[in-house]
Amino acid sequence: MTAVSSRATEPPADILFRLKVRVVPAIREVWQRRELVRTLAERDLRVRYKQAVLGVAWSILTPLALMIVFTVFFQRVAKVDTGGAPYALFTYLGLLPWTFFSTSVSQGGQSLVVNNQLVNKVYCPREVFPLASMAVAAVDTALATLVLGLLFVVTGFMPKPTTVWVPVLLAVQVAFTFGVTLVLSAVLVFLRDLRHVLPIILQLGLFATPVAYGMDVVTPSLQVAYSIANPLAPVIDGYRRTMLLGLAPDWHLLGPAAVAAALWLAVGYVVFKRLEPGFADYA
């Protein structure tokens, strides 16, 4: 029998633990556990539909209701230049990415805190929790996109061939959303009270983003700075240009926005990994 006891009060500094983040293996591990992302997303969807009478309708209710409100008020009160497209389509194309962003950020931001039972007790790459929230938001968006198709039919307006640019816009949108979600989910573990501030910030964000209005509201000289600060703006503008107006995205704005989104993603991932050793201690 061996009795090992060392009664030092502090560990020597040379053995302090540092989490080594190797990006490629970490991403590969998340990819290997993609089924878990799916299962967690499925869990959230199932639970939601079991509790809610409206079920699937919840997914489309938020953007649809806002679309109607915006159409009724903004179209009457403030004349918005839609470039000839129906306002309902114009604003709905802004609401889709915005709703995806705000649902991802608010649900994904809380994902580590809400799933603390799992974070504490089951090993899995921690990225799966914000990713699962984003997957749920993506399902909602997909359903809401069906309504977009319906709107095109009802208004008799046809999407233009330049719609082929949409995947590029989508990539920028998802990268930015994921970056912000990663940062928030990690930070919220340590600053719980931010949770209560988040809805307010998102409310303001809805109006700081060209959802109800167009990009032309912003002074031309400030548009690049605005696009860097809010990469969603040129993305939304891009959807409108490509789908409604038959134009290519405005590369002068989308380019900087893409760089900003990539930075958000990279910095978000680093912040997430940096804070990860504390998740189980505090979640």
Added chain:
Amino acid sequence: MRDGEIQASRVWKRFRADRQRQLLRDQLDRARRRMTGTSNGHGWRWALRDVDMAVGPGESIGLIGPNGSGKTTMLRMLAKVMYPYAGRVAVGGRVGALIDVRAGIHPDLTGAENVYLYGSLLGVSRREVARRFDEIVAFGELETAIDRQVKFYSSGMHVRLGFAIAAFTEPDVLLVDEVLAVGDAAFQQKCLDRMRAVLAQGTTVVFVSHDLQAVESICERAIWLREGVVESDGPVREVLGDYRRTVEQAAEVLTPAFGLVRVVKSEIRGPGDTPVSQRPLEIKLLLESPEPLWASMSIGISEGPATPIFLLGHEAMLAAGQTELRCSIPFLPLPRGRFYLWFGIIESTRDLVPWHPVGQFEVLGPELTPTPRGILRMAPVQVTPTWEVEQP
């Protein structure tokens, strides 16, 4: 590093000792104190201090120790759920961890949906879960309840569901934390059988439990943690023996703070002074009472803890002043080892003497019949049978 190997060296882990709140206000307060240098320095509590643990493939280790000694923290670090503050933890191969099997189960989903959810949390593919679904349900004895929402399950069913799923993952290292605490006896036995089967396949098992009998029945080696430090590490019976003794040595110095009657002296004698297995035993107690009273007395013999192996009860009149109580057993059914004498005078309205240890003694004689792995032996009672084996 081989699969199933565990190497933890010089592991330190600390937690915040203050309120565990994580609010902006608190963080600012901490930052302010750090900057102004008024930090009180007592902000942290060490959960583990310089813990070494080396386990080879296929070994079975029991982690024991009182509450708060760092057992679960250690297990969580082996499971990669937590990271150490200092030191290194490396585990080879696939790790399966049963740390509160109820954690991964969502109450609003049905049992079947949870099988898939928990399976993928543990890293089992959906195809694999689907293939073994019937086996899992049968193991958990949940055939009739599997399509019901889990919130309508009893706590026993809850654990059965969790363990059943976990039992069918095939890890190289299985970490088990107190899962046997809930669930009925028959299911506990089933879990032990399953763990033994897993061990037979060459899986390394680390088992955390307060149930020392369960640890003894599964593990060959035990590590005893005390206030975050490894107190001893060795063969399970030696470590458990030391542990039981120390737990009660602490209790022994405490003479009860209340109680009308006082135990002045206790004495235990066997045939030639030292008690011997299968021979007579005499227990002598000198009691002191301030007033004459009718007392219902209990004497218990235990391996250390307050739960006795057997109890002896007697009612008698105590005079004011001192009374000597003598109790003789014609035949002591205990094996070789160290045992504890507990005493109490317990009434429904008040405890004249609270239940507490009053002495310890060594028993000479044969070793206890060894318990095969996977059988839970509750208390060491040594019976000497006569065997006859015939080939008709």
